[in-house]
Amino acid sequence: MAENNQVGGPAIGEGNAVYEVSSVSYSYEETGALDDVTFEVKAGESLALLGANGSGKSTLLKMMNALIFPSSGSVRAFGEELSEESLQDEGFSLAFRRRVGFVFQNSDAQLFSPSVWEEIAFGPLHLELEPGEVEERVEATVHILGLEHLRDRPPFHLSSGEKKKVALASVLAISPEVLLLDEPTAGLDPKTAGFLARLTVQLAAAGKTVITATQDLALAKEVAGRAIVLGEDHRTAGDGPAARILGNRELLLSANLIHDHPHSHAGMEHYHPHSHLEEHHHGDEH
Amino acid sequence: MAEAGLSIPEWMRKKPIDAGVSRNGRRRRTSVVERTISGLSEALRSSIFSERIAARPGLLQRIDPRIKILGFLTLLIAIGLIHSPFILLGLYAGTVLLAAMSRISPGYFVKRVWLFIPLFTGVIVLPSLFNIIRPGDPLVTLWDFGRDVHLGPWLLGDSLAVTRQGATGAVIFVLRVAASVSLAVLLTLSTRWPDLLKALRVFHVPRVFVLIISMTYRYIFLLLGLATDMFTARRSRLAGVSTPREDRRFVTGSMGALLGKSQALGEEVYAAMVSRGYSGEPRTLNRFSLAGRDLVFAACVAILAVAVIGGDRIIG
Amino acid sequence: MHIPDGYISPQTAGGLWALMVPVWYTAGYKAKRLLKARQAPLVAIGAAFTFVIMMFNIPVPGGTTGHAIGGTLVAVVLGPWTAVIALTVALVIQALFFGDGGLLALGANCLNIGFAMPVAGYYVYRVFSLGAAPGSARQWLAAGVGAYAGINVAAFLTAVQIGIQGDFFQTAAGAALYSPYGLSQAVPAMMAAHLTLVGFVEAAVTSLVVLYLQRTNPGLLLAAAESKKARAGGQRLKPLAIGLLLMIVFVPLGLLASAPAWGEWGPEEIREELGFIPEGMERFAGLWSGILPDYALPGDGGEPWAGVAAYVFSAILGLGIVSLLTYVIVRLTAGKDVRK
Ligand SMILES: Nc1ncnc2c1ncn2[C@@H]1O[C@H](COP(=O)(O)OP(=O)(O)O)[C@@H](O)[C@H]1O
Ligand SMILES: [Mg+2]
Numbered sequence: 049m050a051e052n053n054q055v056g057g058p059a060i061g062e063g064n065a066v067y068e069v070s071s072v073s074y075s076y077e078e079t080g081a082l083d084d085v086t087f088e089v090k091a092g093e094s095l096a097l098l099g100a101n102g103s104g105k106s107t108l109l110k111m112m113n114a115l116i117f118p119s120s121g122s123v124r125a126f127g128e129e130l131s132e133e134s135l136q137d138e139g140f141s142l143a144f145r146r147r148v149g150f151v152f153q154n155s156d157a158q159l160f161s162p163s164v165w166e167e168i169a170f171g172p173l174h175l176e177l178e179p180g181e182v183e184e185r186v187e188a189t190v191h192i193l194g195l196e197h198l199r200d201r202p203p204f205h206l207s208s209g210e211k212k213k214v215a216l217a218s219v220l221a222i223s224p225e226v227l228l229l230d231e232p233t234a235g236l237d238p239k240t241a242g243f244l245a246r247l248t249v250q251l252a253a254a255g256k257t258v259i260t261a262t263q264d265l266a267l268a269k270e271v272a273g274r275a276i277v278l279g280e281d282h283r284t285a286g287d288g289p290a291a292r293i294l295g296n297r298e299l300l301l302s303a304n305l306i307h308d309h310p311h312s313h314a315g316m317e318h319y320h321p322h323s324h325l326e327e328h329h330h331g332d333e334h
Numbered sequence: 335m336a337e338a339g340l341s342i343p344e345w346m347r348k349k350p351i352d353a354g355v356s357r358n359g360r361r362r363r364t365s366v367v368e369r370t371i372s373g374l375s376e377a378l379r380s381s382i383f384s385e386r387i388a389a390r391p392g393l394l395q396r397i398d399p400r401i402k403i404l405g406f407l408t409l410l411i412a413i414g415l416i417h418s419p420f421i422l423l424g425l426y427a428g429t430v431l432l433a434a435m436s437r438i439s440p441g442y443f444v445k446r447v448w449l450f451i452p453l454f455t456g457v458i459v460l461p462s463l464f465n466i467i468r469p470g471d472p473l474v475t476l477w478d479f480g481r482d483v484h485l486g487p488w489l490l491g492d493s494l495a496v497t498r499q500g501a502t503g504a505v506i507f508v509l510r511v512a513a514s515v516s517l518a519v520l521l522t523l524s525t526r527w528p529d530l531l532k533a534l535r536v537f538h539v540p541r542v543f544v545l546i547i548s549m550t551y552r553y554i555f556l557l558l559g560l561a562t563d564m565f566t567a568r569r570s571r572l573a574g575v576s577t578p579r580e581d582r583r584f585v586t587g588s589m590g591a592l593l594g595k596s597q598a599l600g601e602e603v604y605a606a607m608v609s610r611g612y613s614g615e616p617r618t619l620n621r622f623s624l625a626g627r628d629l630v631f632a633a634c635v636a637i638l639a640v641a642v643i644g645g646d647r648i649i650g
Numbered sequence: 651m652h653i654p655d656g657y658i659s660p661q662t663a664g665g666l667w668a669l670m671v672p673v674w675y676t677a678g679y680k681a682k683r684l685l686k687a688r689q690a691p692l693v694a695i696g697a698a699f700t701f702v703i704m705m706f707n708i709p710v711p712g713g714t715t716g717h718a719i720g721g722t723l724v725a726v727v728l729g730p731w732t733a734v735i736a737l738t739v740a741l742v743i744q745a746l747f748f749g750d751g752g753l754l755a756l757g758a759n760c761l762n763i764g765f766a767m768p769v770a771g772y773y774v775y776r777v778f779s780l781g782a783a784p785g786s787a788r789q790w791l792a793a794g795v796g797a798y799a800g801i802n803v804a805a806f807l808t809a810v811q812i813g814i815q816g817d818f819f820q821t822a823a824g825a826a827l828y829s830p831y832g833l834s835q836a837v838p839a840m841m842a843a844h845l846t847l848v849g850f851v852e853a854a855v856t857s858l859v860v861l862y863l864q865r866t867n868p869g870l871l872l873a874a875a876e877s878k879k880a881r882a883g884g885q886r887l888k889p890l891a892i893g894l895l896l897m898i899v900f901v902p903l904g905l906l907a908s909a910p911a912w913g914e915w916g917p918e919e920i921r922e923e924l925g926f927i928p929e930g931m932e933r934f935a936g937l938w939s940g941i942l943p944d945y946a947l948p949g950d951g952g953e954p955w956a957g958v959a960a961y962v963f964s965a966i967l968g969l970g971i972v973s974l975l976t977y978v979i980v981r982l983t984a985g986k987d988v989r990k
Binding site: 459601 | 693854
């Protein structure tokens with residue numbers, strides 16, 4: 049899994065900028081979704097993108113996956129600007145798609161193949177891997193995610209947790225360097241959510257650059273070293289080490305990521321959006 | 335944004351109007367909404383059920399889907415060309431036997447086949463039994479008019495009778511339909527749909543079509559789910575009766591809503607495909623290989639087809 | 651309206667499959683371009699949508715329920731060619747994966763429901779909504795009129811295909827082999843139902859959905875119009891037109907050649923069979939001479955020519971309608987090119 053597909057572009061070492069997002073704005077017809085957003089992502093970094101519903105997280109990830117392009121400003125990936133034009137170039141587009149994987153918020157949109165096996169094979173096949181290697185990768189991915197019993201099932205008859213795993217598998221089989229995860233734990237039971245969180249941590253530890261959009265502060269705390277907060281005005285409200293951002297109660301309140309009261313403490317050690325996060329800090333975070 | 339100012343209005347605190355539960359003896363008629371829900375969920379259920387049958391280790395399930403489709407098409411054509419009701423009956427019985435050998439309960443199979451189309455066919459074929467619809471030799475005369483009877487410009491004839499030709503034709507027709515539908519249902523039940531889909535490539539169906547078919551199949555389930563949700567939500571809000579006019583508005587409204595949702599989803603799916611490298615040229619791995627039993631099956635089908643057509647010509 | 655297997659002879663079914671080849675060829679060509687134009691999922695969704703709405707029960711006056719097919723509706727939203735693909739896909743799935751509608755009869759169903767219905771419906775809609783503002787009452791009314799026309803054209807073709815079975819395919823003794831009703835029965839019965847009840851259900855559903863879309867999602871209705879603008883017309887229709895013309899010439903000939911051959915093998919039986927057919931066909935004698943006065947149709951029912959002529963006549967009748975539709979398409983598309 050740790051293998052990289054470095055086709056085209058400069059070799060990426062620890063510390064180089066994978067993404068440079070500068071002054072990006074975007075709007076869908078009349079609705080604004082992003083307003084003057086700027087940040088950089090370094091290779092190997094694990095970044096949480098925090099924001100309330102509608103703050104523009106999904107829009108930003110789609111832009112970083114070159115599925116939509118900024119209305120103004122620019123997004124550079126691996127040193128190349130992402131634009132309709134640059135993605136028209138077959139070589140660049142192939143290399144980019146091999147290096148960046150995107151797990152959509154809506155699994156139903158992501159799963160369109162007739163069987164789980166074919167779903168996972170879709171990426172490797174279309175990214176022009178050899179048939180033998182495609183099979184090898186699919187088998188390995190199926191094994192890692194424990195999907196053996198589902199391999200011949202149609203993905204759409206699965207439970208939402210299983211769907212999410214298949215969606216993740218379909219991206220991991222490509223073995224991208226950069227993983228864009230859009231609300232990976234939303235709507236999942238705690239066990240599956242925990243499994244995905246641990247997997248994300250492992251992927252980051254294996255050297256992948258992981259960018260997770262989420263409202264789940266416990267998840268952000270578990271998987272990310274750094275956090276960016278998108279406000280409800282679609283602008284960057286904060287950017288810094290995850291521990292510091294997650295400790296900034298004012299910031300989280302203003303971005304509508306936590307609320308004053310009432311809240312419950314019972315049995316929610318890991319889903320506990322308050323300023324005293326440090327109290328249950330896990331030493332193993334980085 | 336704290337919900338400090340949120341207060342529940344007075345009317346919401348009150349008990350619902352007429353909260354007492356009492357029977358008034360009137361039955362609610364099953365509404366359009368309910369009928370549609372049961373139709374939708376039936377489709378979902380039967381497809382999941384088919385999937386399970388297709389996973390059983392039966393005879394037909396083991397045949398290569400490409401050979402199976404070709405074989406079944408050959409048999410369908412053969413069934414289409416037979417004239418003898420006896421041979422048709424034999425072929426129909428054969429499909430039930432095949433079902434049993436493929437671990438499909440014959441009871442379920444017969445019911446599923448007949449409830450579908452043959453029963454309907456049996457009803458619509460009835461008028462053709464009579465001489466006033468199709469001329470022929472009277473078999474049972476029901477009513478002798480004694481003279482030629484006219485209905486407007488049409489000449490009805492001088493008697494009302496069930497004809498020999500009408501009866502034979504009806505039997506041939508219903509048996510042919512039953513045998514044909516049985517084969518189609520057998521194919522559907524015994525083949526996992528991804529396999530069926532891949533087998534289409536043998537017939538030079540362009541990859542693009544195959545891709546669209548596979549995505550469509552997948553979306554049918556998504557839309558069935560969405561539609562079921564919409565109809566269920568409607569039912570739960572509808573304690574009493576709704577007028578057909580309201581129902582009509584609701585049904586067409588939900589069609590429109592479904593169309594809107596579908597379109598948004600379509601764009602998202604395309605993005606998901608592009609994200610994983612799709613650029614307009616679908617690729618597939620071919621994991622089929624022919625085994626000895628496939629060739630035996632093909633040979634059996636060919637021999638059977640020739641035998642029944644030949645036999646039919648000799649009897650006929 | 652789906653024709654199940656067993657209702658039509660393999661010969662007819664085969665002919666109609668062949669007739670669909672040029673249509674699919676054109677549609678396939680377009681599908682390739684559509685995929686590049688981000689429309690593949692849209693086509694799939696359109697197909698899934700038609701499939702699902704065919705399952706909706708619609709209350710009709712009188713207390714029963716009906717079903718809509720939505721062929722014209724899909725054409726109004728996706729444009730006629732995309733609709734042809736979407737409906738074909740929906741029909742293939744119904745036949746192949748749900749055992750609904752025949753496999754041999756798939757060609758026939760695709761011709762009637764997948765091709766004639768959306769194309770006829772769409773162009774009638776176009777004519778009636780010519781110059782109508784998006785969102786206007788005329789737009790949804792036109793969609794209803796188009797849907798009414800579309801489903802009736804489809805019903806007529808279906809009735810013709812079924813009707814020729816009753817008239818031309820029977821045993822030597824005169825028992826029907828397939829659907830037992832002749833053209834004179836199938837066509838009026840089918841059209842009576844569709845011109846009155848079914849057609850209005852389809853029209854009402856289409857109009858109401860278009861009305862709903864006008865209020866809530868007008869962009870969807872514009873999408874078809876816009877993507878049409880981007881398309882180059884004319885040229886692409888040539889292979890279709892030529893293919894259809896060839897089919898019109900060859901399919902009836904093929905049917906002629908095959909029908910007696912498949913029927914009975916010995917010369918005696920052939921004579922016996924052909925000797926019967928005209929008797930059953932006498933009802934048509936007046937109709938033929940009315941429409942084809944120059945063709946000397948034998949009054950004596952014993953001559954083989956009568957059956958053959960009747961056969962050609964009905965084949966051409968069905969095919970003529972299709973060619974008329976094609977002509978309309980070509981004309982309308984050509985007209986647009988000129989403006990460009
Ligand atoms: N396809 C779309 N069309 C129109 N507006 C959209 C679309 N997708 C998102 N939006 C709008 O853009 C804003 C940002 O959405 P999104 O990026 O999905 O936010 P998040 O993922 O943070 O919930 C929201 O106001 C949303 O309503
Ligand atoms: Mg989102």
